[in-house]
Amino acid sequence: MEKTKLEGISFFEKYLSLWVVLCMAVGVVIGVYLPVIPQFLSKFEYAHVSIPVAILIWLMIYPMMLKVDFKSIKQVGQNPKGLVVTWVVNWLIKPFTMYGIAALFFFIIFKSVLPADLAKEYLAGAVLLGAAPCTAMVFVWSHLTKGNPAYTLVQVATNDLIILVAFVPIVALLLGLTDISVPWITLFLSVVLFVVIPLAAGWISRSAITRKRGLDYFENSFIPKFKNVTISGLLLTLIIIFSFQGKIIVDNPAHIVLIAVPLIIQTFFIFSVAYIWAKKWRLPHNIAAPAAMIGASNFFELAVAVSISVFGLESGATLVTVVGVLVEVPVMLTLVKIANNTKGRFAPLEA
Numbered sequence: 001m002e003k004t005k006l007e008g009i010s011f012f013e014k015y016l017s018l019w020v021v022l023c024m025a026v027g028v029v030i031g032v033y034l035p036v037i038p039q040f041l042s043k044f045e046y047a048h049v050s051i052p053v054a055i056l057i058w059l060m061i062y063p064m065m066l067k068v069d070f071k072s073i074k075q076v077g078q079n080p081k082g083l084v085v086t087w088v089v090n091w092l093i094k095p096f097t098m099y100g101i102a103a104l105f106f107f108i109i110f111k112s113v114l115p116a117d118l119a120k121e122y123l124a125g126a127v128l129l130g131a132a133p134c135t136a137m138v139f140v141w142s143h144l145t146k147g148n149p150a151y152t153l154v155q156v157a158t159n160d161l162i163i164l165v166a167f168v169p170i171v172a173l174l175l176g177l178t179d180i181s182v183p184w185i186t187l188f189l190s191v192v193l194f195v196v197i198p199l200a201a202g203w204i205s206r207s208a209i210t211r212k213r214g215l216d217y218f219e220n221s222f223i224p225k226f227k228n229v230t231i232s233g234l235l236l237t238l239i240i241i242f243s244f245q246g247k248i249i250v251d252n253p254a255h256i257v258l259i260a261v262p263l264i265i266q267t268f269f270i271f272s273v274a275y276i277w278a279k280k281w282r283l284p285h286n287i288a289a290p291a292a293m294i295g296a297s298n299f300f301e302l303a304v305a306v307s308i309s310v311f312g313l314e315s316g317a318t319l320v321t322v323v324g325v326l327v328e329v330p331v332m333l334t335l336v337k338i339a340n341n342t343k344g345r346f347a348p349l350e351a
Contacts, residue, residue: 016144016231017333023238024329030239031246038243047185047305053240054193060233061139061194063226065202067149076154082278082287086155089274089295090133091166098130098266099123099174105262114258118316122259124175125320128307130266131170133159134297136194137332138290141297143230144336145289145343152290153199159294160191163302171306186305238329245322252319259323267331271296275339278346285346289339297332300325 030037044051076083106119106126114122135156142152210218242249249256271292278288303321311317 017330019231019235020238020329020333023235024242024326027239027242027244028246028249030243032250034243035247038240038246041240042244047189049186049189049193049305050240050244053237056233056237056240057136057194058198060230060237061136061198062201063223063230064139064143064149065153065198066205066223066226068153068199068202068206069150070203073150073154076151079151079283079287081281082151082283082291083155083158085274085278085281085283085288085291086159086294087162089270089277089291090159091162091170093273094133094266094270094295095127095130095170095174097269099127101266101269102126102130102262105258110258121311121316122320124311125259125303125307125315125317125324126262126266127171127174128303128317129263129298129300129321129324131167131174132163132299132302134294135160135163135190135299135302137297137328138294140230140234141293141332141336142290144333145293145339146286147290147293148284148286151287153195155290155294157195160195163299167302186302190299190302234329241325245325248319248322249326255319256323256326259320260327263320263324263327264331267296267328268335271335271338282347284348285339285343288346289343292339293332293335296335297328298324300328 041050041052102123106114106122107116110119138156139152141147142149205222206218209222213222274292274295275288278291283291300321303324304318307315307318307321
């Protein structure tokens, strides 16, 4: 049994934490010593969305979209509890606990080392992260926890719709900002790039190949060809992202640690709330794990874009959103391991 388990894990997945750390380090080194590379890549950007990063994220998501059986999407309504967990945790709990935890650390625990004005900027960045649940990377976390791809798709799609109406009011309420400049084109472009296009590509591929070669060939021969594409895309994405932020990270080592502490605590807390709630409701693991991952991870493209437009590129708020990217991947990989190690405690899949 153990042999079968190991054979199901690719070389990349087995040592994924190591590859992630190495790629983050490579990205930082490139950003510091070869700044011409991120400067060149930054030319390929539209509405605060990096086109090279978008392409790599698309490569990450496409293999999972291949697994979406559109007939199964209709069955999501038969088990709405997973959607309720996602919506309540993401929009009625997460933004407010992020505000509370960040305020506790920035204004009280770290008061002696953080000036009041900087603490306010850091709190603003934390709130922007807390009010922007994950859109793209959650497909990777779902893939690593063997999540239900059709259900994950619906969870993410409905979250995207809620972002359109809830993001601005929540940020305005928590920060007292009445004039928030949200780059709506960033929201729209992100949804199109990270959900619509890969979903359409997956549907077209699934329909064409199953019609020509049959479902057995599609599931057992075609999909396995993409086994390492998702992980490879993740690693290359990390190199590019951290090449953009390399100098900022190196220039602010102490404050990055201070910022990371409440962000990490918040991530583990939100994951625990959603995961335990899903278990209490006897949701199957392939629905519970993605539900917890969506709340735990963040839509950092949106958070960074809004922070830059509202507070400026050099602001403390923008630094927090960058640190959010820094801590998210290692922390999420830890949560993936926790989810996989506790899979046996969840309700079995229905026949």
